[in-house]
Amino acid sequence: MAEPEVSSATAGGGGRLRNAFGGVLCAFTLLLIGVVAFSIRLFSVIKYESVIHEFDPYFNFRVTQFLSKNGIYEFWNWFDDRTWYPLGRVIGGTVYPGLTLTAGTIWWLVNSLNIPLSVETVCVFTAPIFSANAAWATYLLTKEAKGTGAGLMAAAILAMVPSYISRSVAGSYDNEAVAIFALIFTFYLYVKTLNTGSLFYATLNALSYFYMVCSWGGYTFIINLIPMHVLLCIVTGRYSSRLYIAYAPLVILGTLLAALVPVVGFNAVMTSEHFASFLVFIILHVVALVYYIKGLLSPRLFKVAMTLVISVGLAVCFAVVAVLVALVASSPTKGWSGRSLSLLDPTYASKYIPIIASVSEHQPPTWPSYFMDINVLAFLIPAGIISCFLPLSDASSFMVLYLVTAVYFSGVMVRLMLVLAPAACILSGIALSEVFGVLTRSIKFQLSKLFDDTSAAVSASGDSSTESSTNSTKSENRNEKSETAPKEKPSKKNRKKEKEVAESVPVKTKKEKRLVVLPFELSIMGILLLIVLGGFYVVHCVWAAAEAYSAPSIVLTSRSRDGLHVFDDFREAYAWLSHNTDVDDKVASWWDYGYQTTAMANRTVIVDNNTWNNTHIATVGTAMSSPEKAAWEIFNSLDVKYVLVVFGGLVGYPSDDINKFLWMVRIGGGVFPHIKEPDYLRDGNYRVDAQATPTMLNCLMYKLCYYRFVETDGKGFDRVRGYEIGKKHFRLTHFEEVFTTHHWMVRIYKLKPQKNRVRGKLKKLKSNAKTSSTLAAGRKKNPWQ
Numbered sequence: 001m002a003e004p005e006v007s008s009a010t011a012g013g014g015g016r017l018r019n020a021f022g023g024v025l026c027a028f029t030l031l032l033i034g035v036v037a038f039s040i041r042l043f044s045v046i047k048y049e050s051v052i053h054e055f056d057p058y059f060n061f062r063v064t065q066f067l068s069k070n071g072i073y074e075f076w077n078w079f080d081d082r083t084w085y086p087l088g089r090v091i092g093g094t095v096y097p098g099l100t101l102t103a104g105t106i107w108w109l110v111n112s113l114n115i116p117l118s119v120e121t122v123c124v125f126t127a128p129i130f131s132a133n134a135a136w137a138t139y140l141l142t143k144e145a146k147g148t149g150a151g152l153m154a155a156a157i158l159a160m161v162p163s164y165i166s167r168s169v170a171g172s173y174d175n176e177a178v179a180i181f182a183l184i185f186t187f188y189l190y191v192k193t194l195n196t197g198s199l200f201y202a203t204l205n206a207l208s209y210f211y212m213v214c215s216w217g218g219y220t221f222i223i224n225l226i227p228m229h230v231l232l233c234i235v236t237g238r239y240s241s242r243l244y245i246a247y248a249p250l251v252i253l254g255t256l257l258a259a260l261v262p263v264v265g266f267n268a269v270m271t272s273e274h275f276a277s278f279l280v281f282i283i284l285h286v287v288a289l290v291y292y293i294k295g296l297l298s299p300r301l302f303k304v305a306m307t308l309v310i311s312v313g314l315a316v317c318f319a320v321v322a323v324l325v326a327l328v329a330s331s332p333t334k335g336w337s338g339r340s341l342s343l344l345d346p347t348y349a350s351k352y353i354p355i356i357a358s359v360s361e362h363q364p365p366t367w368p369s370y371f372m373d374i375n376v377l378a379f380l381i382p383a384g385i386i387s388c389f390l391p392l393s394d395a396s397s398f399m400v401l402y403l404v405t406a407v408y409f410s411g412v413m414v415r416l417m418l419v420l421a422p423a424a425c426i427l428s429g430i431a432l433s434e435v436f437g438v439l440t441r442s443i444k445f446q447l448s449k450l451f452d453d454t455s456a457a458v459s460a461s462g463d464s465s466t467e468s469s470t471n472s473t474k475s476e477n478r479n480e481k482s483e484t485a486p487k488e489k490p491s492k493k494n495r496k497k498e499k500e501v502a503e504s505v506p507v508k509t510k511k512e513k514r515l516v517v518l519p520f521e522l523s524i525m526g527i528l529l530l531i532v533l534g535g536f537y538v539v540h541c542v543w544a545a546a547e548a549y550s551a552p553s554i555v556l557t558s559r560s561r562d563g564l565h566v567f568d569d570f571r572e573a574y575a576w577l578s579h580n581t582d583v584d585d586k587v588a589s590w591w592d593y594g595y596q597t598t599a600m601a602n603r604t605v606i607v608d609n610n611t612w613n614n615t616h617i618a619t620v621g622t623a624m625s626s627p628e629k630a631a632w633e634i635f636n637s638l639d640v641k642y643v644l645v646v647f648g649g650l651v652g653y654p655s656d657d658i659n660k661f662l663w664m665v666r667i668g669g670g671v672f673p674h675i676k677e678p679d680y681l682r683d684g685n686y687r688v689d690a691q692a693t694p695t696m697l698n699c700l701m702y703k704l705c706y707y708r709f710v711e712t713d714g715k716g717f718d719r720v721r722g723y724e725i726g727k728k729h730f731r732l733t734h735f736e737e738v739f740t741t742h743h744w745m746v747r748i749y750k751l752k753p754q755k756n757r758v759r760g761k762l763k764k765l766k767s768n769a770k771t772s773s774t775l776a777a778g779r780k781k782n783p784w785q
Helices: 002-039 043-047 056-070 072-076 098-112 119-146 148-160 176-196 199-215 219-235 241-258 272-296 299-329 338-344 348-352 367-373 377-388 394-412 414-465 467-483 492-516 520-548 569-580 591-601 614-625 628-637 657-671 694-698 700-706 768-780
Strands: 556-560 563-567 586-588 642-646 735-740 746-751
Touching (some): 002 119, 002 148, 056 098, 056 119, 072 098, 098 119, 098 176, 098 199, 119 377, 119 414, 148 414, 148 520, 176 199, 176 241, 176 414, 199 219, 199 241, 219 241, 219 394, 241 272, 272 299, 367 414, 377 394, 377 414, 394 414, 414 520, 569 591, 569 642, 569 735, 569 746, 591 642, 614 700, 628 700, 642 700, 694 700, 700 746
Parallel strands (some): 586 642
Antiparallel strands (some): 642 746, 735 746
């Protein structure tokens, strides 16, 4: 009896040692995944320099600088008079503060440890740091659904997925840098609460949701996806107390905390994006009450109580729905924001809100963009969905629902490919884990079977030598059996039953093994193919990180036979503005360049990338679309002194203002009806060559971009549009060129003073009385009409 106890103790010790080794190996693997997620996003710093990318990050950087210098109280009360002149902007009440507070806290911590890092350095590396956090959060979320192996696979895939890299490279200091981590971690805590029913995790879930609300406006995706899953569980009969604990505290605490964020405020309870969570909250309580009554009453009384509960519940639901309908009907947009309506109706923005449709991130993606951003994951996702149904649990059903909704929203807006990336990585990690499990199990089984066959062949020779002793033993056993009392023989029915049981058991096990065990050669080949597939994925991700997504938009490069060419025109123009203009001068440009002008040139702008005032943007668009004199009057009324335009016709830069010009016309025409898009089109085509319309050739945007352009090559050939311009030789009467960058990408013009305007062929000045009367009449005239 002592030997089995020793062997069981040894087995238990071996199991603990194996678990400890597995835990250490898992932690080391997660550490490597974090290092990979951080390092793959450093190509922008290695190849270029440590600089902030894109447009929106420059505003976030400027706000973080203000926070680190003046403190959090000044940040909440900051009124910025350098944006949206003459309106200004209350920064503390109109910005999502999560990113700024996170980077400011990191900067304060490292400086408290006497590590001298600048605010810019912290901002540049915030996104790579949180990409590692997002990979670890993905591991935790997937582990709750399908185990450790699937979690490690999903974390490794997310660390390198190009869709996430595009918004988290070093220098991409945007809200999504921390928001994706908050999104995944909130989902993890929700699933963890579903699995455990712990109120502690439910409270943490509400706090994580609060951090998500602080970080990004995409928090509405969470507060709609989780109610959808709760409703799905109720409809499919999967209600439990764990579901109640996972959802009810999130709605109560999460909504209260969300209302504390100034940019959200009472929108957390007043807008249509949040109504679904409240409706499901009521339904959940009705279902909980029904289950509670069912446990207390007899079946007969339960039917009577159910009738009462259903009638009262329907009355309450109708009353709540009536209140919601009244609130929604009182809003011109039915309680929805413009971006939310664009998600529900992809044609809404193009019809009613051109300012939203003009943003390239809000356009629908093309099919190649899916293969660019998620690559081979597109082929693994269906296998992951099947794995989630074998077996189906609350956590796996949430993964499938997350994927389905993310696929829809990514198909409407290319920016939301970022939300699809975690779901694609999780489902792909589950699929790869299941496939690797089957293949390795098959190899292990085949190898053990092969070793058993060899050991049986070796023992066959030993069995022949002991055959004689075995025969003698059998004869002795026969004698003993004959001497003992005869036993009862089983009946024919019992014999048949025993025979059927003896034959059925091994056949069943063989069938089960055939379903889960593959041939040895096929298993080896499958593992090799998966390794090759993973190799292609890694190569594609590294290429995307190094080439496609690492170049900062403020510094452009191109390769030719002469080598690498660097176009640093944007910083050249902003430096000129900073050093050659007065501090109080106002600069007008299209809204794309507002954040950069304010942050890098430190000059007041008329509009910027916040796009909160459509009328103000339409005013600038109208000025760019108007003839030179009318445009001067509009800019002069706004106290503008300089006008900045971006032109790519010389070097072939396609994202210039000429290509964006039709959006200026559409946005301006939406507020000022005298601006009509057909006036700028020839037979429905947008042209700037000799076939262009007179309205197009005489508008301010055309003149500011193509002024003196013919001097570059003598022909005026536009490399972006691919033809010679229509109007080559003209003079500016109300604007004067003050600076053009080296590659003609940024051109800056100054408004001429009123007294120096050229008055055509008139050589004699009019009398002072007539001049004053003309000026007075000019002041009374509306410049936008």
